[in-house]
Amino acid sequence: MIMLRFYRIYDIGLEIDLDWLEKELARSFTTARTGFLRVKPTSILMDVTPLTIGMGQSVVQKEGKTFSFNVFARIFDIGAISLCFVYERPESDFALLEETGLLFAGQEGLSDLFLTHLNTLADILRPRSRGFALNPDFFEDYTVYLMDWMDASIDPIPLLAGEKREFSPQMIEEIFRDSQSYTKEDIAILSWDSALLCKPDSPTDLFDLIEFANVQVFELRYYDRELSRQMGKMYEDIVLADRLSPLRRRQKYRKIMMQLMQNNAELSEITEKVNNLVKVTEDAYYARVYAAVLKTMRSSQWSESVNHKIKVIRDNYSMLSEEVRIQHSNQLEWIVIALIAFEIIMAVAERVI
Structure with missing residues (x-):
């Protein structure tokens, strides 16, 4: 299995009562609150867990190929909105992951899709929030790649750097500097605007931690x-x-x-x-x-x-x-x-x- 998760985070300039908002949206949308799966409830603490809203699917055409994304939004009580587009394939094919990742390097070709869903979300939240303010041009973007295996034949540098080039030893060292592993079968390579997770099981908790x-x-x-x-x-x-x-x-x-x-x-x-x-x-x-x-x-x-x-x-x-x-x-x-x-x-x- 391979997966690509494209995130963009925006601010709406105020704190939000998520308990009240969840009740307001429950009649029209699929909502959920964040829960960590692998750890004890007391191992990761949040004063107010964010509210997740399912926003359906969206299709993007690029270079003659069709990509279908599942779209999710997360609302944080501190006044932040996180939009996530998820593309998933059942194949365990790193070449396909790299090809797709480079095709959308720097989230190229996704801005209109983000803006459309951001406007939809703004229409939902504006009547339910006081002092709502949103600047769609100011955001943080991050991309997470997932594979369910890892071996020495894989070179993750082009994928994480967003281009295929002969990289210097210093650049390679910088990208691998903050890699983390839990077992011998997994690795999380954490870069400044992207991450590659290689795990035999779905790392849902890691997705959440990276997003937070x-x-x-x-x-x-x-x-x-x-x-x-x-x-x-x-x-x-x-x-x-x-x-x-x-x-x-x-x-x-x-x-x-x-x-x-x-x-x-x-x-x-x-x-x-x-x-x-x-x-x-x-x-x-x-x-x-x-x-x-x-x-x-x-x-x-x-x-x-x-x-x-x-x-x-x-x-x-x-x-x-x-x-x-x-x-x-x-x-x-x-x-x-x-x-x-x-x-x-x-x-x-x-x-x-």
Whole structure:
């Protein structure tokens, strides 16, 4: 058996009540909640398991061949949507897997299909969500290939690199660097935008873990971009405030501070949920696989960038707070001086009279 799974992950900009959504969709769609098969329930922890929606089949014509995909969508409570197209054949033929994978290298030829199903999903979710927002041009894509056997005759490098070339030893080493195995009969080769799983049995749990790691990294990317946008607006607002009169400047600073405090609280909460989307506790193999996917996708760099920008926003909040305090103190000093001057004037006036 061979299988190709093409993923694209999008953000809709808000958290979702999946229990309520599941009840809403159950009448019209086939839905399910994620459950891991090989491990104990306590080995992989998620605060809220995602909701899976079956979206039927779709057919793609490419280079005179017809490909039929089963389509699934997964909704995560942190506001992420994962679309997956699954192509499966009963043959254990690596040449066929490689040929099909290279035909769709970089998910070429699937964008229209993803967009069609994304729009369908948006139509489903929009009336059931408040503050729904979707940018179809900003997404994370990942491809997982599956074979039910593996031997030394197979060269997975062209498949994972998306092209047939004479690759350097450094490139080959990079692709194989984060490979993981549970037994002598299986291997998971985890690359930056794709993975090859060779197992005699269906690795459903590995599919889920790889997908969840991609969701986690994508959400960090999304909030890193969102923080950059908020920082840009913050600096623009501060520049505009500096052009105002002292009284209006202080009022503007207060508004900026309120917005920063609100944004910081919201983003700190959601990024904490993103960073703790999945906890692999007792299963060492799954923990290694999950950590390897996060590593290859530079999760730590995105997390550090998000934390740095949150710190910058907090520092600017503190700076503005101190500026408002100083301005308020100066205003009080001038009021005291004015009152003293008034008392002196009144005392002099009484003597003159």
